[in-house]
Amino acid sequence: MQHAQKGFTLIELMIVVAIIGILAAVAVPAYQTYTVKARFTEVVSSASPYKLALETCFQELDSLTNCTNGSNGVPALTAAVANSNVAAASGAVTGNAPTAAIITMTAVNGTNGLAGETFTLTATATPGGSITWARGGTCLTRAAGPIC
Numbered sequence: 001m002q003h004a005q006k007g008f009t010l011i012e013l014m015i016v017v018a019i020i021g022i023l024a025a026v027a028v029p030a031y032q033t034y035t036v037k038a039r040f041t042e043v044v045s046s047a048s049p050y051k052l053a054l055e056t057c058f059q060e061l062d063s064l065t066n067c068t069n070g071s072n073g074v075p076a077l078t079a080a081v082a083n084s085n086v087a088a089a090s091g092a093v094t095g096n097a098p099t100a101a102i103i104t105m106t107a108v109n110g111t112n113g114l115a116g117e118t119f120t121l122t123a124t125a126t127p128g129g130s131i132t133w134a135r136g137g138t139c140l141t142r143a144a145g146p147i148c
Contacts, residue, residue, distance in 0.1 A: 033145065036113040040139060040147045042085040043107045043119050049075055050091050050103045051121060051133070057095075058125050067095035078105075085114060099125045104137070119148050 053074040057067035069092065070076040078091040087106040095101035101123040109116035118137040125131045139148035 032113065033147075036144075037147045039085045039112045039114060040107060040117065040119075043090075043105050043114075043117075043139075044148055046078065046086045046091065047103050047105045047119060047121055050093050051123075054093065054095065054101055054103065054123055055131055058123075058131055063098040064095040064101040064123060064125055065098050067093065067101055069093050084108070085112060087116065095123075101125075107139075117142060117147065 054064065054067050057072045057074055058064055061067070061072065066072055067074055074093050074095075075091065077089050078086060079088060085108055087108050090104070090106045092104045093101060094104075103121040103123075105119045107114040107117045107119075117139040119139050120135070120137040122134045122136060123131045124134070135148070137148065140146045
C-alpha cells in the first residue's frame, strides 16, 4: 500500500522562499522612495499659503516689488513645528522685482530620509495681467531621483 504525499517537499519550500526574497529585494527600495516622496509632499503643500498671498499681493499692488515675508499680507517665515518635515525659517519669499518673486521651502535635514532639499516656486508676472509659476529646487535634482 502506498502512502499519499502530504505537505510540501523541501525543494518546493526553498523555491517559494527564493521567490519571496526576490520580490522583497525589489519592493523595499521602491517603498522607501515612495515614503520619502510622501514626506516631501508636506514641504510642497506648505508653499500654498505663500503662493496665494503672493497672488493676492500682486492683484492689489500690480507689482511683486513689496510682496515679501511679513508685508502686504504675505506670511512671515514658518516657525519650527514638532513632527514636521518642513524646516524652521522656511517659506522665504523674495519679491524685490516688479515682475518676479521666489518662494523657497526647505525640508528638515537628516530625518525621515530627507536631507534639507529645497522646493522653489518662481513667480513671473505681467503688470495688469497674471502670474505664471515655475517649479524648481534641489528636490528635482536629487541623486536618488526627484521627490517633488
